[in-house]
Amino acid sequence: MSIDTQAIIKEYQNDAADTGSVNVQVALLTARIKHLTEHFKTHK
Structure with missing residues (x-):
């Protein structure tokens, strides 16, 4: 998952x-x- 900064x-x-x-x-x-919340859920 990446953040689409241009769209935001x-x-x-x-x-x-x-x-x-x-x-x-x-x-x-x-x-x-x-994004970081999802990352930390995956990589505890």
Whole structure:
């Protein structure tokens, strides 16, 4: 499983050049946390 950062950015950005707004940052961090949670469940 990999994180599709471009898709997340497109979904949460406020305009075409927005890659660093709070919405985008929170969405990316949430995806990373979910990814790590699944990884740690598998690799105890």
